[in-house]
Amino acid sequence: xxxxxxxxxxxxxxxxxxxxxxxxxxxxxxDYFLWYKKYPAEGPTFLISISSIKDxxxxxxxxxxxxxxxxxxxxxxxxSQPGDSAVYFCAASPGGTYKYIFGTGTRLKVLA
Amino acid sequence: xxGVAQSPRYKIIEKRQSVAFWCNPISGHATLYWYQQIxxxxxxxxxxxxxxxxxxxxxxxKDRFSAERLKxxxxxxxxxxxxxxxxxxxxxxxxxxxxxxxxxxxxxFGAGSRLTVL
Numbered sequence: 713x714x715x716x717x718x719x720x721x722x723x724x725x726x727x728x729x730x731x732x733x734x735x736x737x738x739x740x741x742x743d744y745f746l747w748y749k750k751y752p753a754e755g756p757t758f759l760i761s762i763s764s765i766k767d768x769x770x771x772x773x774x775x776x777x778x779x780x781x782x783x784x785x786x787x788x789x790x791x792s793q794p795g796d797s798a799v800y801f802c803a804a805s806p807g808g809t810y811k812y813i814f815g816t817g818t819r820l821k822v823l824a
Numbered sequence: 825x826x827g828v829a830q831s832p833r834y835k836i837i838e839k840r841q842s843v844a845f846w847c848n849p850i851s852g853h854a855t856l857y858w859y860q861q862i863x864x865x866x867x868x869x870x871x872x873x874x875x876x877x878x879x880x881x882x883x884x885x886k887d888r889f890s891a892e893r894l895k896x897x898x899x900x901x902x903x904x905x906x907x908x909x910x911x912x913x914x915x916x917x918x919x920x921x922x923x924x925x926x927x928x929x930x931x932x933f934g935a936g937s938r939l940t941v942l
Contacts, residue, residue, distance in 0.1 A: 716866070744929055755828070755915055755933030756867070801866055805929075810855060810919060811880055812931060814866035 715739050716804050718815035726823050731789040733818050735802035738783065742804040746812065747776060747787050750799045759800075760787070792822045826850065828934035830916050836940045842904035845937045848897070849918030855879075857931060858891055858901050859915040867915055873899065906941045913938045 717736045725731045735745075743764040748756035762769040762776045762785065769776050775788045789796055799819045803812040829848040837843050849856050855874050859867035870889065872879040876896040884891065888907070893899040903910055917931040 718866075746930065748933075753935070755917075755935045758930045758932070761929060803931075809880075810929065811869060811872055812857075813869065814859075816864075816866045 714816070715742075716802060716813050716815040718800075718802060718818050720818050721816070722819040722821070724821045724823060725792045727794055728791045731787075731792045731796065731820055731822065733787040733789075733800050733802075733820065735785045735787075735815055736783060737785075737804050739804070739806060740783070741806035742813075743807050744805045745776070745778065745785055746803045746805075747774075748801045748803065748814075749796075750801065750817070756801060789820075792820075794822050794824050796820060797822050828916055828918055828932055830914075830934035830937050832937055833935065834938050834940075836942065837906055838942050839908055840905040842902065843906055843939060844900055844902045845914050845916075845939075847899045847901070847916030847934060849899075849916070850932055853918035853920055853932070854896070855919040856893055856899050857917040857919070858899070859917065860912045861915055861936070862912045870901070903939075906939075908941050911939055911941045 715738050746761045747759040750756040760771050760774045760776050762778050767778050778785045799817045801814050801817045803814045805812045831846050857872050858870045861867045870884045871881040871891045873893045876893050891901045913936040915936045917933045919931050
């Protein structure tokens, strides 16, 4: 039972363009969401988060949007840079448990 | 601030052998997690500690996996006996228990321990 889904295993984007990574979830109890970036042979590193009381959060080139009714969130990277090439994971946690469930990841390749 | 330390980084064993992984979280982080990441999949939570108590171990295969965090600081994850399907990267993460804002909700991961079972 995959509660957090990232249906696109890979994505290629030209440098300077927008990258949009999507994540869907099934558990309506999830109230906190994180995005992580992972380079090969390294652990995941935190990018940006959003609470269910918000529908948008920005941090520099990164913006996360949350649509609670659709149980969908997306990560926008603008402008995309070659250094953004990595695997991106979304993670969700139900109501104050801090028990994070991860999606399967999307591999982003930014082409120079 | 020092990050989450894990060792060994790489381990190759034969099936039915045993292996242990060690994690030292960020100083002051009360919550510690072990995740298993199989190639091509997302990290899967194995066990979550708060100080030295287990919060959730519902997905830990207890017939072969064990974990402890005796003094509420560092932790050890053991597999005995190992199976081929245990080949994965074992990620340790830690989190502040208290605090406001983003920092209290974010997991900080170590680099992981890659296990290959032959």
